[in-house]
Amino acid sequence: MSLLEVKDLKVRVEEREILHGLTLTVNPGEVHAIMGPNGSGKSTLSHVIAGKPGYEVTDGQILFRGEDLLEMEPDERAAKGVFLAFQYPVEIPGVTTWNFLHTALNAQRKARGQSQLSSPEFLKKVREVAKSLNIPQDMLKRGVNVGFSGGEKKRNEILQMALFEPAVCILDEMDSGLDIDALRIAADGVNALRSPDRAMVVITHYQRLLNYIIPDFVHVMSRGRVVKSGGKDLALELEASGYAQFEDAA
Amino acid sequence: MPAVQETVERVRRIDVDQYRYGFETLIESDKAPKGLSEDTVRFISAKKNEPAWMLEWRLEAYRRWLTMTEPTWARVNYPKIDYQDIHYYAAPKPKKTLSSIDEIDPEILKTYEKLGIPLREVAILEGVEPPPGSEPSANRKIAVDAVFDSVSVATTFQKELKAAGVIFMPISEAIREHPELVKQYLGSVVPTSDNYFATLNSAVFSDGSFVYVPPGVRCPMELSTYFRINERNTGQFERTLIIADKGSYVSYLEGCTAPQRDENQLHAAVVELVALDDAEIKYSTVQNWYPGNSEGLGGIYNFVTKRGDCRGNHSKISWTQVETGSAITWKYPSCILRGDNSRGEFYSIAISNGHQQVDSGTKMLHLGKNTSSRIISKGIAAGKSQNTYRGLVTAHRKATGARNYTACDSLLIGDKCGAHTVPYVEAKNSSATFEHEATTSKISEDVLFYCTQRGLSQEEAVGLVVNGFVKDVLQQLPMEFAVEAQKLISISLEGSVG
Numbered sequence: 001m002s003l004l005e006v007k008d009l010k011v012r013v014e015e016r017e018i019l020h021g022l023t024l025t026v027n028p029g030e031v032h033a034i035m036g037p038n039g040s041g042k043s044t045l046s047h048v049i050a051g052k053p054g055y056e057v058t059d060g061q062i063l064f065r066g067e068d069l070l071e072m073e074p075d076e077r078a079a080k081g082v083f084l085a086f087q088y089p090v091e092i093p094g095v096t097t098w099n100f101l102h103t104a105l106n107a108q109r110k111a112r113g114q115s116q117l118s119s120p121e122f123l124k125k126v127r128e129v130a131k132s133l134n135i136p137q138d139m140l141k142r143g144v145n146v147g148f149s150g151g152e153k154k155r156n157e158i159l160q161m162a163l164f165e166p167a168v169c170i171l172d173e174m175d176s177g178l179d180i181d182a183l184r185i186a187a188d189g190v191n192a193l194r195s196p197d198r199a200m201v202v203i204t205h206y207q208r209l210l211n212y213i214i215p216d217f218v219h220v221m222s223r224g225r226v227v228k229s230g231g232k233d234l235a236l237e238l239e240a241s242g243y244a245q246f247e248d249a250a
Numbered sequence: 251m252p253a254v255q256e257t258v259e260r261v262r263r264i265d266v267d268q269y270r271y272g273f274e275t276l277i278e279s280d281k282a283p284k285g286l287s288e289d290t291v292r293f294i295s296a297k298k299n300e301p302a303w304m305l306e307w308r309l310e311a312y313r314r315w316l317t318m319t320e321p322t323w324a325r326v327n328y329p330k331i332d333y334q335d336i337h338y339y340a341a342p343k344p345k346k347t348l349s350s351i352d353e354i355d356p357e358i359l360k361t362y363e364k365l366g367i368p369l370r371e372v373a374i375l376e377g378v379e380p381p382p383g384s385e386p387s388a389n390r391k392i393a394v395d396a397v398f399d400s401v402s403v404a405t406t407f408q409k410e411l412k413a414a415g416v417i418f419m420p421i422s423e424a425i426r427e428h429p430e431l432v433k434q435y436l437g438s439v440v441p442t443s444d445n446y447f448a449t450l451n452s453a454v455f456s457d458g459s460f461v462y463v464p465p466g467v468r469c470p471m472e473l474s475t476y477f478r479i480n481e482r483n484t485g486q487f488e489r490t491l492i493i494a495d496k497g498s499y500v501s502y503l504e505g506c507t508a509p510q511r512d513e514n515q516l517h518a519a520v521v522e523l524v525a526l527d528d529a530e531i532k533y534s535t536v537q538n539w540y541p542g543n544s545e546g547l548g549g550i551y552n553f554v555t556k557r558g559d560c561r562g563n564h565s566k567i568s569w570t571q572v573e574t575g576s577a578i579t580w581k582y583p584s585c586i587l588r589g590d591n592s593r594g595e596f597y598s599i600a601i602s603n604g605h606q607q608v609d610s611g612t613k614m615l616h617l618g619k620n621t622s623s624r625i626i627s628k629g630i631a632a633g634k635s636q637n638t639y640r641g642l643v644t645a646h647r648k649a650t651g652a653r654n655y656t657a658c659d660s661l662l663i664g665d666k667c668g669a670h671t672v673p674y675v676e677a678k679n680s681s682a683t684f685e686h687e688a689t690t691s692k693i694s695e696d697v698l699f700y701c702t703q704r705g706l707s708q709e710e711a712v713g714l715v716v717n718g719f720v721k722d723v724l725q726q727l728p729m730e731f732a733v734e735a736q737k738l739i740s741i742s743l744e745g746s747v748g
Contacts, residue, residue: 084703
């Protein structure tokens with residue numbers, strides 16, 4: 001059984017159809033890159049998989065390990081192992097990153113019928129994870145993303161990804177707003193989390209991210225559909241020739 | 251359905267009827283006939299066995315009240331109150347004269363048990379662990395004065411307080427037993443002519459708490475009063491007077507609840523605080539009067555005058571309030587910074603949901619030299635409620651070096667509610683430094699989605715965001731109240747999002 005199957009997905013936002021029948025199959029251990037011009041529906045796809053309100057699915061299916069993901073609330077999907085690394089992570093003043101992560105991890109564990117981690121247990125775990133990713137401890141004491149630089153926000157996303165150990169990670173435009181050094185650090189974090197049990201869906205506009213995170217498959221989206229799929233070389237091809245050739249195909 | 255729409259729908263269906271203190275206690279009571287006249291005032295005074303000077307004081311207030319009109323400047327709307335349709339006095343009928351707590355009507359004791367208030371003298375409130383590093387000894391005790399409708403039914407830890415020289419008793423008793431103190435201080439902070447509701451209170455107040463802390467004494471325990479309105483069609487007009495003599499310290503907690511009723515009930519209290527040289531008073535309130543139901547029916551009209559006078563040099567008064575109840579809140583705990591180097595603080599969390607209307611804030615009046623004040627106000631509006639912060643900061647001509655810092659933050663949940671900030675600042679002195687910051691934010695769909703994507707439920711997400719928002723005020727509360735307040739906040743906001 002595939003880990004994630006998107007079948008002929010049609011999605012509307014306020015009466016306008018954004019996805020016109022999208023199909024994507026992701027197996028454990030695979031890294032898929034989804035590329036496409038602005039407005040092709042890449043972010044919509046990531047939002048619908050994670051369950052962001054405001055989208056109407058008019059047709060098609062999303063299965064996660066064979067279960068109907070569309071029937072689940074966003075927090076249920078998270079507990080099942082669906083993780084979305086946000087393009088623009090939000091700020092939550094007055095709530096320390098430490099407290100946020102502890103509360104969230106325990107909420108997921110509770111949903112899975114696992115025991116709750118006490119503060120010392122959690123602290124030990126989060127410190128180990130932060131250390132393995134070279135993330136300074138100081139970040140844990142600050143308000144969630146409050147006053148974080150673009151790079152710090154993305155690293156906080158990767159820290160959470162490492163902490164929650166999801167089965168599928170969707171990285172939405174992770175490279176936006178990052179300079180080349182920050183991009184490399186973030187990509188290193190992602191690469192460290194690649195594993196045979198975990199799949200990744202990397203959404204990006206530019207090819208440059210894929211120099212650091214090497215995908216197994218590349219899909220080109222245009223006007224709400226996947227118009228071409230291939231290996232990692234497809235990304236390089238795109239870099240040379242641009243998206244224009246696919247506009248007509250869609 | 252898009253989430254915004256869903257939230258709106260949920261908010262529309264909000265059931266404020268989840269109020270947990272809405273039960274009624276069936277006991278016989280002794281009531282004044284409905285209506286207000288000189289006879290009513292005489293009736294109350296006679297019930298309390300008051301000396302003649304006290305009756306005169308009340309009557310003067312009553313006559314003054316007749317010449318006054320109800321204020322209309324607050325951002326609240328309510329039908330006209332018929333002052334002749336209210337009972338001004340109701341007391342549980344005592345079977346005989348009480349000599350100990352054991353003789354209190356068991357029904358009343360049960361009421362307080364349901365509310366979680368220990369009238370029996372217990373050293374530590376149940377279920378509350380002492381904060382790390384605190385001594386588990388005498389300072390963990392809380393002395394309680396419980397006011398049921400118009401009378402105080404029990405005051406605990408009297409002996410221990412007496413040994414420290416602290417007077418903590420119902421004000422009706424203080425009028426008889428300590429007339430010199432009451433005469434000197436009653437009305438000295440909130441004069442009988444102060445405002446419509448305070449003047450009404452002066453005429454008809456029936457009970458409340460009286461505290462006197464002698465010079466140099468640090469009150470050995472937290473003092474606490476719980477107010478409970480039980481009787482139908484009854485107003486509650488309690489009066490609290492706290493005097494901290496030179497170099498003394500006292501921390502006082504106040505809690506309030508009322509049964510669920512379809513009709514509105516009036517609560518018009520007056521609290522006066524006096525801090526002499528080097529004295530400090532910390533006054534904390536968790537107000538959870540019945541807020542009315544989801545249709546906006548019923549609930550308490552809370553028109554309260556609270557004022558502290560930093561009369562002495564280097565004195566300090568600090569107000570902390572968590573306001574979650576009442577249909578209407580009209581309340582501005584204030585500080586008169588009269589003594590040189592005196593300090594006033596106001597920390598507030600005001601939550602409104604359903605149809606609640608809150609118009610609350612503070613006044614910091616800088617009169618002495620080098621006086622300082624700090625205002626931290628957190629307003630949270632959900633449902634169809636309106637939440638207004640109204641504040642006044644003034645520096646007198648002689649108040650050289652006056653300093654104020656004000657931060658007013660509002661948080662909106664849903665799109666049917668409103669938050670308003672009305673700050674007045676007047677500096678008649680060029681050396682005054684006043685800072686004001688205000689923000690309004692919304693718990694956005696994006697924040698909720700972020701939290702739920704990490705595994706939190708909607709309710710958990712709102713709770714987390716709100717607790718982060720109010721954090722710096724919660725930290726000001728004594729520990730027992732902080733725990734209670736945190737629970738109360740989540741209850742008050744239940745069902746506020748989809």
